[in-house]
Amino acid sequence: MLQYVTTNEGKVREARDYMACEQFDFDYTEIQSDDLGAIAAHGAREAYREADEPILVDDAGLFVDVLDGFPGPYSSYVEDTLGIERVQELVAHEENRRAAFRCVLAYCDGKEFAASPDPVDRDDRALAAAGDEDDESDSGLPVKLFSGTVRGRIVPPRGEGGFGYDPIFEHEGTTMAEMAVDEKNAISHRGRALAKFGEWYHERQAARTE
Template sequence: MISYVTTNDGKVREAREYLADVRAVDFDYTEIQAAELGPIAAHGAREAFAHVGGPVLVDDAGLFVDGFDGFPGPYSAYVEHTLGVDRVGDIARRRAEETGETPRAQFRCVLAYCDGEGFAATPDAVDYGDRRGHDLSAEDRGTASTTDSIDAGDVPVKLFAGVVRGRIVEPRGEGGFGYDPVFEHDGSTLAEMSAAEKNAISHRGRALATFAEFYAER
């Protein structure tokens, strides 16, 4: 059984389209400040693993606007609650008009998986933590597992990324949440899509699909 650390029922429903044995766990892990999603999700996965004592999934996601070097990115939730979705959309579109560029953006999601064991070398990223990894060879990293000398802050975490590309538009649609009304993909905003349509192309769904392939062999 995988514990998906979230209070969002929609995330769990989406995960169950790819994974048979998954449950939601409400755990308030420390959300560190970082310029990328991976370290944030990895830190949360380590804390969650120490709390749950078994396989865990933690995700972090954000809207990355091309014209602003990816901002708001990892700070998307904070910016949504302070500046507001409509304001972010206005700023992105205004800058695009001034530069003559298309206001392109990406939704990105990183899933972090931890089960206390090491990972064989694969193309997928592995976060070995701040202490672990600097003194391990590549071969050792591939076969490392938890021991009495390694606490939950050191166990390796495997990362799976998903991206959906689109552009920033005037708000449209009544569905979804967050930045969905201002993010258009293939002619429709995410807020105009049904749940099934959105899940079929979502950044989280793409990360989950990659993870599910890995987990089937795990």
């Protein structure tokens, strides 16, 4: 059974719209990197070693154009330390308030992948980023990556729903926090990545049963 590594039950419910999966509560090492793919790939390798079952890990962030992509992969830390209102204030007087939510899903099942448009992470850059070039415990495992992006702009907080940066991220006139759950999932960065992964995953499962 596919294991989705997360402590957020809402993510699992969203993922189940695309494929069967179970929640796997595992605290993998979250390396410091500017690359969402490197972070997710490292987590997928580590979680696969722990579970010995197919693993799905996601990493996501808010990328603000005028802030050169900040907070990006550090979005969770910035939310906890500065708060979303402070991020909104940083761009409140800027003409360019464009931003994007981005998500990368990393899948590892210990096997190789056939060629497809979605990239495969083979070189565990996470080890180098962590300063452990001589540690090969998680190297050599290919990880398939799937990305999703939704563009919008930063606005003063509106709405009571969602979580994280949803109240300050407006997409086509509505903040994520103002959207119903189904409406948000249909256009979200994670939903778009899950849709790509779900289609590919079902094809992979079907090929194995032929």
